[in-house]
Amino acid sequence: MSEFWLDMLVVVLRCVFSVAFVMNIVPLMIWGERKGAAYIQDRPGPNRAPIDLPNPADLPRLLSAALRGEPLDYKPVVSLRAAGLIHTLTDVVKLAFKEDITPDHVEKFYWFIAPVIAMSIALCTFAVVPFGDSFLGYNLQVSSLDGGLLFVLAMTSLGVYGIMLAGWASNNKFSLLGGLRASAQMVSYELAMGLSAVVVFLSAGSVSLAEITRQQGEALSIFGLVEIPALNWNVFSPFGLLAFILFWVAVFAETNRTPFDLPEGEAELVGGYHTEYSSFRFALFFMAEYANMIVAAAVTATMFFGGYNVPLFSGAFLRENADMVLAVLGLGAIPAFLGLAVVAWKRRGRPFYAAIPSDDPRRNEPAFFTAVWLGAAAAHGGLGVAGLMGGLTGLSALVGVEGLGADLLVFVLHVSSLGVKVLIGGWIFIWVRWTLPRMRYDQLMNLGWRYMLPIALVNVFCAAGWIILRHELFA
C-alpha cells in the first residue's frame, strides 16, 4: 500500500514540477519580451510599476488608516521595481480585477472553453518532455509514453482548436478570419514539422522523447576518428541541422509568433481571435501563447539539442564524480562573484541614461536585464540548491538512501541545462519577433507548401540514406 502512495506522490510531484517549470518561465518571458523589445528599439522599456515598501515605523498608522478605509499615503523606504518585472505582476492583478465581459452575440459554451483549451493543451504538451534522466530510479517525465513525439505533434495540432473555437464562437468577422488563418497555417506547417521530426525518429530509432534524449547524451563520434562525450546531439548531423532549421521555422508558425502571427494581425484583424475576450480569459490566451513558446522551445531542445543533457558531461560521469562537480561548482561561484564585484566597481560613477535622474536605481536596469537572462537558469535550477547539495550528500548518508545527494545534484544540473536551452529558444522567439516584419498571407503559404514541404521530404530521404551509409561505413 505504501508503495502505491509513494508512486502516487511521485506522479503528483512530476505534474506539479512540469507545470511550475512552464509557468515560472512565462512571466520571465513576458518581461524579457518587453524589455528586450525596448532595448532593441533604443528605449528603456517598462520601469515604473513599483512595490512601495513603507517604513516599519509607519505601519501602525497605515494599518489604522487601512481599517478606516482611508487612502494610504506614505513615503516609501524602498521602491522595488525589479527592472520592470513588477509590471507583469500588475498586469495579472489588472486582468484579474477587470470586468469580464461576455458579449451577447457569442456562442457561450465554445466561447467559454476556448481559452481553457488553449492553455491546458499548451501545458499538456510538456508532459512527455523529460527533464532529467532518473531520480532514485524514478523517471523524470510526467508520462513516459513510447510515442512521445507523436503525442507532441498531436497536442500541437489540438492547440489550434482553442484559437479556432475562439474565432468561430466570437461570432465576429475579425475573430473568425483570425481563427481561419490559424487553422490554415497549422495545416500547412504541420507537414513540414512532422517530416523534419521524422529525421529525428530515423536517427534515434524510437519516437520516445526519453529514448531520443538518452541517445543524445552519448558520445559524438566524428567519422569514428574523434569522440566528444555527451554531445551526440541531432543538430550536429548534416541532415539533422537542416531538419532543425525546418522544424524551428515550423514551430514559429505553430505557436503563431512573428513573422507568422497572422491569426492576430492587429493591423487588419483588430485583435484577431481574441478580439472579444477581456479580463482573465484574455490573460489565459496571453499566457497560452508564452506557454506554447516555452513548450515548443523545450521540445526543440529535447529533439535537437540533447534535452536535459549537460554538454560534455554525461549523467553517469556526473553521478560518479558528484563530489568533484560540487567542488568545481562551489569554487566556480567565487570568481563569478568576484567578477561581478569588479564590474560593479568599474561601473561606479559612469555616465548613465541622461533622462533618468542620477540617484535613480533605474539606471541599473540594463545590467539587471543581462544578469537575469544569463543567470536565469542558475536561478531556476537554483545555485542555492547546489549549495545545499553538500548538506544533502551528508543527509543521504544519514537517511540511508543510496546516492540521494548525487541524484539530486544531477537532477539540478539537468533541469538547469534544459532551462538554459529553453531560455535560449525563448530569447530567439523574442529576438526574431522584434527583427522581422509579419509575412503576407500568400508568402506564408508559398513558404510552407512550395519550399519547406519539398525540402523536408528530400531531407527525410537523404537522412535515411546517410544513416544506412554511416552504418555500412563506420559500424
Added chain:
Amino acid sequence: MALPKPQKVLTLSESSYLVEVLKGMVLTMGHLIKNIFDQDRFRTIEYPDVRKPMTARYRGAHRLLLRPDGGLKCVACMCCPTVCPAKCINIVAGEAENDPAEKFPITFDIDMLRCIYCGFCVEACPKDAIRMDTKIYEINAYTRSDMVHSKAYMVNLMDGLKPEAGAAYRAEQGLAPDGYTNADSAPEGSPR
C-alpha cells in the same frame, strides 16, 4: 509617363530568406548590446519625471496679459473669436466706467476641447492681450465644463505655471488675483 521600375530580381541567398533574416537579427542584437552598455543611446524621455524643454514658439495653453496698472489688456474687440477657425472663444463684452479701456470682456472663455492650437487668436490680437507662450501642454480635466478655461484661470497661467501656482506667485508679488488691482477699479459686473 514614366514606366514603373522593374522589380529587383532577388539572388538565391535573398530569396531563401535565411541569410537576410540572420543579417537582420545581427542588426537588432547589435542595438540591444550597445543599448545595454550605453544607456545614453535611449531616445525616450522619462516623461512625468523629466520634461522636454519646449521651444519659445511652442503653442501651449492660452493666457491673458495685463497692463502695467493691473487691468486686462483685452478690450473685447472680438478679433480673436472672429478669426478662430474652431469657434472656441466665447466673449461677452461689457462697458467699463472707471477703467482706462472703455470696453472689457465680462466673460472670456476658451473651450479647450474645441481649440486646435492654431495660434490665430494670438496673431489677430491688436492689443497683445492673449498669448500661447505658457508652454503648458497637459490640458486635462474630469468634466467637460472644466475644460473651458475662464478669464480668471487664464490670467493666472504663468510661464509654465498652473493657475494655483500662478495665483500664489501673484499674491507674493502683490498683484491682483484676477487682473484688477483692487475692487474699486474693477468694473461693475466683472467676475472676481
